[in-house]
Amino acid sequence: MTAANVYGQDGLDRLVERRRDATWFAQVLTDDATRFIVGWRERLPVLDTAEGVRLAGADHRAIAGLTLGVPILLGEVEGATYVAIDASRSDEADVLAALPAGARLAEIREIGALLPGAEAGMAASHRGVLLWHAASRNCGRCGASMIAADAGHTLRCTNADCAATLHPRIDPCVITLVTDGERVLLGRNGRRPGSIFTCFAGFVEPGESLEGAAAREVHEEVGVHLASLRYHSSQPWPFPAQIMVGFLATAATTEIHLDTEEIAEARWFTREELRGITPDGPVQLPRGDSVARRMISGWIEGES
Numbered sequence: 001m002t003a004a005n006v007y008g009q010d011g012l013d014r015l016v017e018r019r020r021d022a023t024w025f026a027q028v029l030t031d032d033a034t035r036f037i038v039g040w041r042e043r044l045p046v047l048d049t050a051e052g053v054r055l056a057g058a059d060h061r062a063i064a065g066l067t068l069g070v071p072i073l074l075g076e077v078e079g080a081t082y083v084a085i086d087a088s089r090s091d092e093a094d095v096l097a098a099l100p101a102g103a104r105l106a107e108i109r110e111i112g113a114l115l116p117g118a119e120a121g122m123a124a125s126h127r128g129v130l131l132w133h134a135a136s137r138n139c140g141r142c143g144a145s146m147i148a149a150d151a152g153h154t155l156r157c158t159n160a161d162c163a164a165t166l167h168p169r170i171d172p173c174v175i176t177l178v179t180d181g182e183r184v185l186l187g188r189n190g191r192r193p194g195s196i197f198t199c200f201a202g203f204v205e206p207g208e209s210l211e212g213a214a215a216r217e218v219h220e221e222v223g224v225h226l227a228s229l230r231y232h233s234s235q236p237w238p239f240p241a242q243i244m245v246g247f248l249a250t251a252a253t254t255e256i257h258l259d260t261e262e263i264a265e266a267r268w269f270t271r272e273e274l275r276g277i278t279p280d281g282p283v284q285l286p287r288g289d290s291v292a293r294r295m296i297s298g299w300i301e302g303e304s
């Protein structure tokens, strides 16, 4: 078993069994020890400490003057209980004033890989549930407004004739590293700027297996058939709601036929070529906190 990817580490107790206890959650919300992680327009509060970047929780008194959304229980880390809350309708200056001294608001892309493991997972959970709440104000069946339950993890339609129940949405995505022994196949996405060569990824369709989606995506994007496929690891990817499922594959065919709408360029690389990449060169690898980068680095290092 390999170590977990960024955003997927253990250490956050989600307290799932307590979410339905509304009395307990009401106490959490007025407990001086509860740490509120105040979201502001897709940014998170962080503190730069001597030990590195940490999430900056505020207490209920500090945030009382803000215009706040529904509180959502994140869980417990090292004995402290954390609650996510959206303050996007407040002014940035008021949010900053409510945070612990020295705290700032940061994009998760900037700080995700710098946070301690459990806090990175909490940041991903925070972003996922807040975006889900923001996108789910009305019932998808009847259009009535929704009301939160289960410590913010369930939304219920307020129309009694409908009574639809919603849970946070997660979109499964497969991402596949294809090798043919001594070479690895990487592609550059034509829709994204830059020179990043990475694995092939795509969303799983209804009625499709993860393995089927992996083989389909690779064939669609570069025309290569797979000989074998095995699971590597998974990674929550809250941009906005994916779970990335990483696979290692060996190629049955090596000739490249590009889907030029999606992939601008694809090539087979040797380990020597990838080891020789420089920061200002024409080929770059994906971001360091991604499962794609981890699979590529593992292959370069000769992991089986």
Ligand SMILES: [Zn+2]
Binding pocket: 139, 140, 141, 142, 143, 144, 157, 158, 159, 162, 163, 164
């Ligand atoms: Zn409804």
